[in-house]
Structures are given as C-alpha cells and as structure tokens.
Amino acid sequence: MSATIPLSWFLLVGAGLFSIGLYGALARRNAVAVLMGIELLLNAVNINLVAFNRYIVPQQVTGQVFAIFVLAIAAAEAAVGLALIISIYRSRDTVNLEDIDLLKG
Amino acid sequence: MNIFEFIRDPSQIGPWFNEVLLSTGMQPWVANLIGDIIGVLLVVIVVLSSAIMLIWLERKIAARLQDRLGPNRAGRYGLLQTLADIVKLLTKEDVTPDGADRVSFNLAPALMVMQIIMVAAIIPVASGLVGANLSVGLLYFVAMSGIASIGALMAGWASNNKYALLGGFRVVAQLMSYEIPLAFSLLAAVIWTGTMATNDLAIKQGELLFGFIPGWNIVVMPFAALIFFISILAEGERAPFDLLEAESEIVAGPNIEYSGLKFAWFYLQFFVNSLLLACIFATVFLGGWQGPFVDQFPILGVGYFFAKSLIVLLALMWVRATYPRLRIDQMMTFCWKVLVPVTLVVVLIVAIGARVTPDRNINAVIISVANIVALFVTLGIVGRSLRRDVERRKAALPGAYTAQV
C-alpha cells in the first residue's frame, strides 16, 4: 500500500534530515548540541536504509537489520560521547568545543 | 446477523460495522478511518471510566487493610467520591510557578496521559477484542514506559523547583532500572510462546499441558512471573518502591508544582498505569481471557480477563498497603545486583529448557522445576549475603543491634 508513495519522497526527507543534522553538527558550539546533530545524521541514514528495503527488496529484511545495527552503534556512540562530555565538564568546567582545544588535559 | 451472535462473540462487531459502512457506497479508507476513530474513542472512554472506579476501589481497600474507613461521605459507601474530586480539581485554580519553563511544564502531563492511553490499545479483553493486535505488542508496551520517564523528567525540570527535579531524577532512575527485569521476564515468556502479539499470547496459552494442566506461563515459569510482578510494583511506583512520593524526603516527586487538572492527570496516570500493568501480567502470565467454555462463548473471556486482572491488582494494593518504603540505595542495589542477573539466568533456563526434548509438555515441566530451583537458590544467596551484611555492621558498631535481628 505504501508503495503508492514515490520512493524519492522518502529519500528527500532523508536528505533534508541529513542536511539539517550536518548544519547542527558543524555550527553549534555546545558539545551536546553537536551530538544531537550527529544523532539526526544517523536517523537520516536509517530512513534511507528502510526505504530502500521497502521499495527494492520488499520480501527481505536486510535494510531493517542494518538499521538496527546502526541504532545500536548510535546508542553506544551517544553513551561514550556523553560520558566524555561529562568528564570534560568536570575537569574544565565548560562544554564549548571552542574552549576545548588542548591536546593534553 | 442477529444480536445474540454479537453478544456471544463481540469481536465480530468491528468487521460487521465495516461491512455496513462499505454497503453504503463509502470509500474503503473512509470506512476504516471511521472504524478506527470509534475504536480510539472506545479505548479512551474505557480508560477514563475505569479510572473513576479504580481510584475509589484503591482508596477503600487500602483504608480497610490499614483499619481505616476510607471515603464514605459522597454517595453510598463513598462511591461518588472520585466524581466529587473531579469537580473539585476542575474548579481549582491552576498555578504556573514563576520561572517555570512553560512549554515543557504543559507538555509533561500530556505525555503521561499519552503513555497510559497508548498502552491500553494492546490489552486483549476477550478473544480478538483488542485495540490493535500489534505484532510487536510486548516491546511496544516496554517502549511506551520510556515516554512516561521522559514526561517525569520534563515535569521535574520545567517546574524550576529543587524537589521536583530531584524527584524527577529519582523516578527516572527507578523506572529505567526496573524496565530491564521487566523486559527480560517478558522475553522469557516470548521465547516459550513464540509471539509478541498480545492476543496471540493469550491464544497460545490455551493449550493444555498433558491434556489437563492449563498451559499458562505462570505454571511454566513461576520465577519469571514473580520477577515481572516485582518489576511492575516498581514500574507502577508503588510501595515498597514509591520513592517518587517519599514525603519525608522529597515532598511529592516531580509533580509538586502542579495543581488543578494538570495534577489530576498525574494522579490518573498513577492509578491507570497500575491497572494496565496488572492487565499485562494477566495477559502474559495468567492466560489472558482463557478459561472454560471460552471457545463457545468468547464473551466469557471479558469476565475471566477482568477477574484475573483484578486479582493481580488486589495483590498490588495489598503490597502497597502493607510494606514500608525502601531506601533508594536498597532499591537500586536490589534491581541491579539481584533482579537483573537472575532474570538473565531465567531467560537462559527457558531458552535451553525449550530445547531439551522434542516434547513440549516435558520441556514445560523441566523449565518449571528449574525455575523453582533457581528461585530457592536465589533466596539462599541473597539471604546469606544479607546476614553477612548484618554481621559486618554488628562488628562495626558494637552495642547497636542488641535486639534480635
């Protein structure tokens, strides 16, 4: 039924979400906001995976399985990334990426 | 079709209604949409009206268990007490504190109510009588409890109040922690029955073991059922896990700044959530609407289902009215150091036990016995470590613990 919606519409949403996420990841000063941008990027990729799965190999679940792997990696990335942010905040009292420019802590 | 057929099997009303709409020359999607809207309104009405009865019942039973009278002024036996409360809450002034974050302050109660209404959709009341028999049913239920924790966190943050924020943190830590044993005890049931859809779970439990024992999951895996029961005590924020409203420590949880109807929504969520958790317990472990003659007269399923759910709910109320509150460190320790490892062991027991012999009946006996053994081993280990803990404290503080421990 959902095949009546053209595939390119879903891909356009994915592209839009990716661009917004990219802007968020590049333009924000706050480390947590950058992380949110990266989560949007991963979501955009997942939309594409699931859409291709639905429209090109509807009898298989390859795209969905990959999307679940991406989901798990996104969660691991968020967990470690936020732990780093908390740790940096504790030692340097800031989470602005412009202020965190020393290679040694 | 005649009216008796509908009384015998109410799940036929939906398809019949759809046919009637289609016969008027309507587009199929319009007919589906109308059917869905009516279904949604039914779910909402059932949830709200059951809440009215439930709040009265809970207050009355808790009062009687604690040798009090409970509500007895409004109407006979205080039956109209909840209606009186609703009128009061509707006409109460709604205060938004200074410095509150208005958007999240108003969004938080809506998320709480959304959670209970969405969970209500997957409860199968009788054979086929379910809002949506999702193929991901049980995982959907687990996912929805995440919405409630977001709501609690939002309420705590938006209130700009230290008690509310601390309460929000605590309740989220509690809900999160106990979601793990909750999900994994459900996983044990899914391994055995091979489906996540709630109605199919009830159908699967209709098979008889050795031809006479009802194949309910509580018979096959009593320990998993016990773990699930403990987890729903915590998920429903009930004593002994009601740290949310530890008055002496944090006043009342994330909802202290709320008043009027917005407070009422939190209150509603608390009561209806326990009912829904009891319904899920009845569906997953007590066979749902299964009972004698349910094949001939599916309408009987409604009675069986509510009887089972009410028994679970009474057990929840009983525990709530009896036990004192745990400390937060005891609660978290119990979850992560006892419940989570034990639940993983139970999952492994069920997974391995389901493969021991080709005969499902014998496997059920093996899993059941292994469950009971695991329960006693756990009790033994926990008891020993608690005794050792007491010994250590005794040694550290001579003079205390003179009374028998």
Next chain:
Amino acid sequence: MVLANFQFILILALVGLALPFIGVGVAWLLRPKKPNKLKSSTYECGVETYGDAWAQFKAQYYLFALIFVIFDIEAVFLFPWAVAYGGLGFYALLQVVIFIILLFDGLIYAWHTGALKWQ
C-alpha cells in the same frame, strides 16, 4: 494489516496527546484566575527559594542510565530472536548464549568497579 494498525496507533497518539489539553481547556473555563506573586513562587518549606533549581547533579544517575541503555539495546536484539526461536536450531541458541555472556561481562565490570553502588 501493518498500515491499518499504524492508522489506529497514530490516531490514538494524537487523541492521547490532545486529551489533557482539552481537559485543561475545560478547566480554564471553570476555574478562578487570580494569580499573585506569592502564589506563583516556587514551593519550598516556608523559606525563600535560593537560586534556581537547575543545579548540577551527581554523575551516579548518568551511570545507571548508561547501563540501562546497553541492556535496552540487548532487548531489542533478543526479542525478534525469541519470536523466531521455535524454528531455529541449536546453533541459534549457542550464539545467543555467547551474546548474553558478552554483555554480562559489562555488568560484572560495573559491579566490580562499584558503579552499581549508590552513594
């Protein structure tokens, strides 16, 4: 079937989200509206509130959330396996036992380092 369920759940979510606002709207028509400074000040035990509540909290809560996230993902992987388990062989069981043991390691590490201890 999937889309029929989707429509139901979507309508339910919208109604569930709208219902509290409708209720609050009805109450708005009925209730008194007399705010004043004292009434809308932050609730505390009688004394004036000092500072705002958006203070720093301890990292303990974060650690528990962390362990929760890992186990949540584990559940997402194990549920479809549990549904398929009836038609799978011994090999599937072995793989999942390894999977669970690998993640159990993480819990043992957390236990060992005292991250599970509430201070």
Next chain:
Amino acid sequence: MAITYLHLIFLALAGFTLLCALGVVASRNLFHSAIWLIGAFAGVAGLYWLLEAEYLAIAQIMIYIGAIATLIVFAIMLSRGMMIGRVKMNNFQAGISAVVAALLFLMLSFVLLQVNWPVVEQAVSVDPIPMIGEAFVTTYVIPFQVIAVLLSVALVGAIMIARER
C-alpha cells in the same frame, strides 16, 4: 499519480520531522533542543511504520526516545549552566555551515530525483519479525557478536570515563 490519504499522512509526518529537526538546530535553549529532538525521533518512527517496518519503529521509540534522549537530558542536567540561555549557541562557522548544508541538500535532491530507482511493486513479507531474528543468528551472526563486544566495550569505557574518582 493519484493523491491518496496516505500521501497526506506522509507529508504531515515528514513536515513534522523536518520541523522538529530544525527546532533542534535552531533552539537557543539546550533543553528545548532535546524536546525537539524527541519530536524528530517520534516522526522518524512514524515514517518507519509508514514503510511497514513496525519492529523498527518500536525499536526507534525504545532506543532513541526511551534511552538516548533520556541520556542526553541527563547529561544536559549534569552540566550546570549549559542551558542557561542568552549565550551564543553557534560558532564562527555557522554561516558557512548553513551554506554547505543547503548546497548538500540541493545536490542530493537533484541526484536522487534524476536516478531511476529499480523499484519493485511487491507487498512486504507477511511476518518480518522472525525473519529479523533469524537473520541475526544466521546471515549476520558476525556483526551480531561484534555488536555485543562493542556494547560491552562501550559500557566499560563509558563507566571508566564518567566515574567520579
């Protein structure tokens, strides 16, 4: 191409998702960003469901809204002063990033509207959940175990980093 009500649902969901995503990157208050992010995740879950990937929609709600969003909100609250407003939220390269993102979007949409995708007119498989479960322990068993290792390493590493010593 006839416009059916499914198209309208799609447009509403897509609009909601993109609006929430814009809210995430445009909001000045970090906590509001997090709320917008939850909305965007919910919208994406809706899109999955529209693509008849029911399981993935629920996994999205469970992991992204139930776990990751909560983690982000916790982290925001743990670092005091991060959300107290009126500070500059964007860095010096905000302008050029906006241009780059817009160009990327234009280029992507130009490309993907040009390509003739080999779309198959077929219904989805009746019961995809057992297929997903089977794929984990047969075809994709190595990624499956690698994910387990990754998750436990992430857990150990994150605990090591975040603990107060």
